[in-house]
Amino acid sequence: MQRDKVVEIANDIGIEIIGFTHPGPFERIEEQLKQRALAERSTEFEEKDLDLRVDPRKTMEGCNSIIVIGISYNLENKYKTKVDIKGSLSKSSWGRDYHFVLKDKMESLVTEMKKSFDFNHKLFVDTGPLIDRELAYRAGIGYYGKNCSIINSDYGSFIFIGYILTDLELEIDDYQIKSQCGDCTLCLDACPTDALESPGILNPKICISYLTQTKELISEELSSRMGIKIYGCDTCQSVCPKNRDIQLSSHQEFNPVKTGGVIDIEELVLMSKKQFKEKYGDMAGSWRGKTVLLRNAVIALENIGAQNHIDLIETIDKKNVKLLKPYCSRILKNMVE
């Protein structure tokens, strides 16, 4: 059977989680997406055309099935480094940029498959038009946790999702796994900004992951809750019991070899664009550029006690960058008062 062959090839090339779904529209969440857009809760990182988001055949006309993959990035940090003034990176930005890792895996899968079958395809990770989590849910890869993440029974929620639209008629997994959260509310209780308003309902605009990526102005009320997070936020997954006693990732490329999982704030402030590219160029969290990370570093310095780092804040202020000015000015003004 074609499908079994695909699973066999995928496992051989290190894709541990795989499922198959049909190309029908996401009727279940169409209305939800519309309401979200009306409430101005869509982020600047999403496809704006809602029709495109909910209908796979608008992306690939002849699509007959969708292969969905999951790759765990849950590694223990064996590269912890001692840094004087540190900011934190979410696990999703520890090693090599996952967009490349998953694309490489899916391209290898397609190359191998093409030795056995003739077909057309389109593949995506994260930046595609469709809703990756809904595809994963529909393909039986995992269930929605109350923290919105897709949780796989063997690997937990620290998994990235990718998908291949194809005109092959592969047998699909027409089942969805029911939520296994039960009475647990640990993620909702732990969220620093209360972005998780209720089970599975997130206000993305106040999620720290969003705040570390947006170029919009962040209020003092929100920035004071960002702690030392320089890119992403893992809180609602770190507290999750479904991420305990599970299989860890075998993908060593997600190890934080270069960074140790942290940002050296002093180094970040002083490094040139070229040095930044050399050190952080292939990490997922650098996609918004150095200035956004520097803005988050200013916020981190404020949260750990600006009075001890006034020289660094003044150095950043002197760079005269529009995105950084409001934060530096606020801190320096508060210091004088």
Ligand code: B12
């Ligand atoms: C925009 C975006 C964000 C935004 C908004 C997130 C969000 N929840 O919408 C921000 C910047 C905040 C963000 C943060 C993160 N993201 Co993001 N993000 C995306 C992106 C590009 C689009 C997501 C989207 O369309 N959201 C809009 C709607 C559809 O989501 P929603 O409002 O939450 O609605 C859902 C729920 O209501 C749910 N639902 C429906 N019925 C039910 C029923 C029950 C019982 C429950 C519980 C839920 C539920 O279904 C809806 C549809 O999925 C996707 C990639 C992609 N193209 O899909 C990655 C993606 C979702 N992100 C991902 C990751 C890893 C993260 C972070 C963990 C990164 C980090 N460490 O900082 C955090 C997690 C935050 C969180 N708790 O969700 C992964 C998720 C992998 C996984 N295992 O689930 C994705 C799939 C990227 C990828 N390809 O791997 N992200």
Ligand code: SF4
């Ligand atoms: S990623 Fe952080 S801020 Fe966003 S919902 Fe989870 S805990 Fe809350």
Ligand code: SF4
């Ligand atoms: S912390 Fe609890 S409620 Fe939240 S996703 Fe994990 S199991 Fe579900």
